[in-house]
Amino acid sequence: MTTTTPTLAVASAATSTSPARPRKRGRGARISYIVRLLAAIAVSIVLLFPLYWMIVVAFSSKQELLSRDLRLWPREFTIANFTTVFDTFPTVTWFGNSVVIAVFVTALTVLVNLLAGYAFARLRFRGSNLLFLLALSTLMLPVQVIMVSQFKLVTELGIYGTYWAVILPTAATAFGIFLARQFIIGIPEEIIEAARVDGAGHFRVFAQIVLPLCKPLIAVLILLTFLSTWNDFAWPLIALKQSELYTLPIGLLFLKGQYGTDYGAIMALALVSVLPMIIVFLVFQRYFVQGFARSGIK
Amino acid sequence: MTTPVLEEAAAAPGGTPRAAPSRRRASRRRALNDALAGYTFLLPNLLLLGVFLFLPLVWAVRLSFERTGGFGDGEFVGLDNYIRLFGDPIFWQSTLNTALFTVLTVPLSMIIGLALAVLMNSVLPARGLFRTIIVLPMVISGVATALVGVLIFDQNIGILNKLLRFVGLGAAPWQSDGAAAILSVVLVTLWIRCGFNMLIYLAGLQGVSPELYESARLDGAGAWNQFRYITVPMVGPSTFFLLIMNVIYSFQVFDIVYVMTGGGPGYSTSVLVTYAYQNGFVTRDQGYAAAIGIVLLLITLTFTFVQWRASRTRDLVE
Numbered sequence: 001m002t003t004t005t006p007t008l009a010v011a012s013a014a015t016s017t018s019p020a021r022p023r024k025r026g027r028g029a030r031i032s033y034i035v036r037l038l039a040a041i042a043v044s045i046v047l048l049f050p051l052y053w054m055i056v057v058a059f060s061s062k063q064e065l066l067s068r069d070l071r072l073w074p075r076e077f078t079i080a081n082f083t084t085v086f087d088t089f090p091t092v093t094w095f096g097n098s099v100v101i102a103v104f105v106t107a108l109t110v111l112v113n114l115l116a117g118y119a120f121a122r123l124r125f126r127g128s129n130l131l132f133l134l135a136l137s138t139l140m141l142p143v144q145v146i147m148v149s150q151f152k153l154v155t156e157l158g159i160y161g162t163y164w165a166v167i168l169p170t171a172a173t174a175f176g177i178f179l180a181r182q183f184i185i186g187i188p189e190e191i192i193e194a195a196r197v198d199g200a201g202h203f204r205v206f207a208q209i210v211l212p213l214c215k216p217l218i219a220v221l222i223l224l225t226f227l228s229t230w231n232d233f234a235w236p237l238i239a240l241k242q243s244e245l246y247t248l249p250i251g252l253l254f255l256k257g258q259y260g261t262d263y264g265a266i267m268a269l270a271l272v273s274v275l276p277m278i279i280v281f282l283v284f285q286r287y288f289v290q291g292f293a294r295s296g297i298k
Numbered sequence: 299m300t301t302p303v304l305e306e307a308a309a310a311p312g313g314t315p316r317a318a319p320s321r322r323r324a325s326r327r328r329a330l331n332d333a334l335a336g337y338t339f340l341l342p343n344l345l346l347l348g349v350f351l352f353l354p355l356v357w358a359v360r361l362s363f364e365r366t367g368g369f370g371d372g373e374f375v376g377l378d379n380y381i382r383l384f385g386d387p388i389f390w391q392s393t394l395n396t397a398l399f400t401v402l403t404v405p406l407s408m409i410i411g412l413a414l415a416v417l418m419n420s421v422l423p424a425r426g427l428f429r430t431i432i433v434l435p436m437v438i439s440g441v442a443t444a445l446v447g448v449l450i451f452d453q454n455i456g457i458l459n460k461l462l463r464f465v466g467l468g469a470a471p472w473q474s475d476g477a478a479a480i481l482s483v484v485l486v487t488l489w490i491r492c493g494f495n496m497l498i499y500l501a502g503l504q505g506v507s508p509e510l511y512e513s514a515r516l517d518g519a520g521a522w523n524q525f526r527y528i529t530v531p532m533v534g535p536s537t538f539f540l541l542i543m544n545v546i547y548s549f550q551v552f553d554i555v556y557v558m559t560g561g562g563p564g565y566s567t568s569v570l571v572t573y574a575y576q577n578g579f580v581t582r583d584q585g586y587a588a589a590i591g592i593v594l595l596l597i598t599l600t601f602t603f604v605q606w607r608a609s610r611t612r613d614l615v616e
């Protein structure tokens with residue numbers, strides 16, 4: 001959640017790579033080039049190692065992990081850990097829960113933030129600045145400050161332990177309003193004016209003109225919201241009680257509670273939970289990088 | 299939170315003068331139309347924020363003045379919870395640990411982020427691939443990350459201690475020693491955070507004109523001086539932004555600590571949020587947990603305010 005909390009959205013060109021200027025220099029430059037390359041490789045090995053290790057352990061037998069000698073790759077591959085995880089735990093259900101909750105939160109958040117972004121960007125009305133500041137201030141509010149009262153609230157509302165207990169508070173975020181406002185301000189006034197003169201109301205302008213122009217923005221918002229909801233931990237941990245409704249991160253913790261040090265099974269489930277996001281990230285990397293960088297830089 | 303909005307919308311049509319010229323009437327109707335549409339567009343968002351953020355915030359303040367016995371209504375006890383906090387050694391230890399965690403993670407993740415950004419901004423083959431690898435940890439959930447951390451740092455069967463033994467350094471007490479436990483949490487946090495810091499710095503670096511470096515080189519500035527006198531000042535705004543984001547993130551750390559160490563051994567890695575969670579949901583002392591939350595909020599607000607003032611003064615001076 002915190003990683004994607006933006007404060008100010010100002011366009012930045014994080015994705016455009018600055019042209020690599022060819023330099024014809026002597027041996028000093030060549031050595032520095034090699035040093036940089038080695039540094040990049042070393043950094044990559046360190047950063048990839050935890051993921052690599054997750055995969056190795058997920059496919060290794062228990063005995064192998066418990067042996068005291070240093071082995072960086074498995075002697076033999078086994079899928080026993082995955083069979084354990086899928087046979088003993090409602091892994092498919094947890095996966096489904098994660099999907100359902102992330103889809104609902106994403107749909108709700110993105111729609112609601114786009115609407116608000118349009119209002120703040122294009123409509124002049126009393127109190128709009130004040131409301132904008134109010135929405136902005138919520139980004140500074142640590143959700144952990146209110147977890148106890150949020151818990152009491154969902155209990156009072158009678159939704160504790162349901163999907164809604166996770167979905168509604170998670171969707172209550174101003175993240176996205178700023179990106180949306182910034183983006184919509186950039187749409188030429190004339191396009192919207194022309195439609196207005198033709199008699200289109202604000203809803204038609206929003207639905208038929210603004211939304212189609214916002215596709216890149218919507219992609220970024222969908223991806224970032226889906227990612228943070230999929231990975232969310234603290235709030236689902238508080239808001240859900242029955243294990244059949246758990247999302248994957250909570251299921252992972254549950255598995256660890258039940259299986260203790262059976263790291264093979266734990267890593268197998270961890271892999272199942274992170275793989276979809278890794279794939280989505282690799283496919284839509286451009287949007288992620290843009291979103292991560294734009295959610296901040298001033 | 300949403301009521302004033304509705305009142306305002308309802309009050310707007312009140313004072314329309316009857317005999318206005320038609321142009322003015324049209325523009326008035328238009329303004330009214332805009333206002334109505336504006337509030338309607340905002341309503342769903344304001345409802346969600348009002349009910350699930352502002353209401354719980356007010357509730358949290360009230361709760362922090364109450365003693366609660368798990369379920370049912372609490373009784374008003376004034377500042378009791380805050381006075382108790384003051385004399386609670388675990389609260390102080392958690393505060394200190396939060397501060398220590400912040401002091402370690404924030405500068406380190408920014409320095410690593412800047413170094414990586416400089417590296418990624420230089421001439422390098424397969425730059426896109428390297429950048430992907432650096433950003434990748436950002437998409438891994440905190441729980442999965444912490445569990446891999448548990449596995450790697452396990453005192454007995456963890457790969458890191460196997461490696462340390464292999465090179466003859468001996469095993470480190472990651473779970474039985476408080477300082478080593480904090481270090482393990484910090485290292486795992488850096489793994490997640492360096493990608494974000496790199497991205498923000500990289501965006502900042504790409505705004506620096508290459509001519510600056512060119513003229514510095516002509517003046518005989520070496521690589522270090524170019525870094526010190528051009529790169530560092532030019533990414534100042536990124537540094538300012540990252541400082542705020544990283545500090546807030548570190549103040550609020552939960553997932554990693556909760557899953558990796560559970561605050562242990564003893565309370566040696568307990569931080570404010572894990573301590574609040576423990577009070578609120580394990581021992582069910584909700585008023586006390588709410589008070590810890592309010593303290594966290596006050597610390598965050600103070601820090602943000604000081605930062606904001608500092609940046610304003612800096613802007614005025616420059």
